[in-house]
Amino acid sequence: DAKTTQPPSMDCAEGRAANLPCNHSTISGNEYVYWYRQIHSQGPQYIIHGLKNNETNEMASLIITEDRKSSTLILPHATLRDTAVYYCIVRVAKYSGAGSYQLTFGKGTKLSVIP
Amino acid sequence: DAGITQSPRYKITETGRQVTLMCHQTWSHSYMFWYRQDLGHGLRLIYYSAAADITDKGEVPDGYVVSRSKTENFPLTLESATRSQTSVYFCASSEALATLGQYFGPGTRLTVT
Numbered sequence: 001d002a003k004t005t006q007p008p009s010m011d012c013a014e015g016r017a018a019n020l021p022c023n024h025s026t027i028s029g030n031e032y033v034y035w036y037r038q039i040h041s042q043g044p045q046y047i048i049h050g051l052k053n054n055e056t057n058e059m060a061s062l063i064i065t066e067d068r069k070s071s072t073l074i075l076p077h078a079t080l081r082d083t084a085v086y087y088c089i090v091r092v093a094k095y096s097g098a099g100s101y102q103l104t105f106g107k108g109t110k111l112s113v114i115p
Numbered sequence: 116d117a118g119i120t121q122s123p124r125y126k127i128t129e130t131g132r133q134v135t136l137m138c139h140q141t142w143s144h145s146y147m148f149w150y151r152q153d154l155g156h157g158l159r160l161i162y163y164s165a166a167a168d169i170t171d172k173g174e175v176p177d178g179y180v181v182s183r184s185k186t187e188n189f190p191l192t193l194e195s196a197t198r199s200q201t202s203v204y205f206c207a208s209s210e211a212l213a214t215l216g217q218y219f220g221p222g223t224r225l226t227v228t
Contacts, residue, residue: 042221044205044217044219
């Protein structure tokens with residue numbers, strides 16, 4: 001799976017949009033971009049994923065650049081409950097052995113939403 | 116309630132004891148997973164299951180046993196607990212192999228003394 005690079009921390013004012021960047025310059029054509037977050041002492045939470053088109057769901061939007069080498073997760077109106085560590089993961093979307101199921105979380109970005 | 120639940124949420128046990136951690140999901144997802152999370156190691160896959168009666172090893176399976184007689188349940192057993200198995204254990208489920216997200220339970224914090 002391609003390696004990802006995220007800033008270690010970010011602050012965002014409550015009510016404003018939080019834009020979390022992720023670089024994945026070695027991404028392959030068959031690899032998806034997934035975003036998860038983990039709020040302190042809770043289980044990881046799936047947010048969104050995409051291949052090459054921008055995606056939106058009730059939680060967030062995912063913007064993937066045309067060359068697919070980077071992406072941005074957007075939380076449109078951040079709340080205090082969005083304070084968490086956000087993980088960008090790139091992985092293939094097909095079975096290629098037991099490792100296909102493994103979610104490899106890097107260090108992620110610690111997002112602090114400020115009142 | 117719909118979702119994925121784990122029990123117990125906290126457990127303290129002694130070295131050598133057998134411990135079973137329970138995981139239950141109400142979505143009828145085919146795939147279920149057990150991870151452990153430790154400082155400095157991130158999430159590591161212990162076992163996974165593609166369907167009832169189909170299980171396989173992940174990255175760190177030694178010392179653990181799983182079963183899946185029903186789609187909704189995926190218990191994890193530590194046959195003889197060791198201090199190195201002190202960790203936070205997360206169960207997860209997914210509707211599809213890799214094209215969809217995995218949904219995690221709240222975790223079980225296990226301490227082996």
